[in-house]
Amino acid sequence: MGKRLERKMLRLLAGGGPVALNAGAASFKRLARLTLLAEQFGYEYADLRQGETSFTLYLVPDLRPRARELAAENWSRYPRATEGGPLPVPDLERFALLRARMLSDLERRYRKQVLWLVSVPLVLAALDFGGDFGDGWDSVLTIAAATWAGAIVLMLPLHVWGRRTARKSAALLEAAGFTRVPDERGRLRHVPPDDATA
Incomplete structure (x- = not known):
């Protein structure tokens, strides 16, 4: 489930617009790691909502220049990210926040x-x-x-x-x-x- 959820999220991010990711019953740890990965591709955390049986993670494009540069660099460096290819290493210092x-x-x-x-x-x-x-x-x-x-x-x-x-x-x-x-x-x-x- 973890890898599939990552790829699903990355395919949504590739569209460039706001993303609402149905993350099932993922743990807070897993949700934070997904968000860290999204940051590598130019997105930032917007919200987290809980439904009856699942969480929905909301991500929005990060419009700051440094985030745009990082996103362009990572989409170029990891062209197969949405298909199961290698992924960048997230910045774990932000995990606790x-x-x-x-x-x-x-x-x-x-x-x-x-x-x-x-x-x-x-x-x-x-x-x-x-x-x-x-x-x-x-x-x-x-x-x-x-x-x-x-x-x-x-x-x-x-x-x-x-x-x-x-x-x-x-x-x-x-x-x-x-x-x-x-x-x-x-x-x-x-x-x-x-x-x-x-």
Whole structure:
């Protein structure tokens, strides 16, 4: 899947316009590596969105002169990049920043989705468990509520980990000069120093 996804992305990049890449259930690490590769061909990260079962990675042409030069050089140096030929080595120094931006872009929505995905089955399982061991509706609901509350307590470490990861990502981005600004839909996002002043 990894190599096929790279080639698919490169074929889209060759068109020269904005790209929306359906990346399936790729990890943040994989998505950051794809973006690093796209940067070698004149593109930059725009956004990451999560659907029901897959991520969509949004990339836009990087219009800065140095990015245009690098893209022309790499398309010339790696003419078979879209067909399985050799690829340039990405700049791994940017990996942590890209991953932090992606985590930051998805953090709140992802955490809410996880809570919903876990909470609904827990409620149903708790009701089933209460029905197996309870004698009347009062005992069924009591057992179900206790089971659900216990499961929610077990989810707290996941919530704490998510908050800590979000704080670390924000601190890394802000230390690198990124600014948190609302986008057109009101979602707070970290943008690079050049974009924040534009």
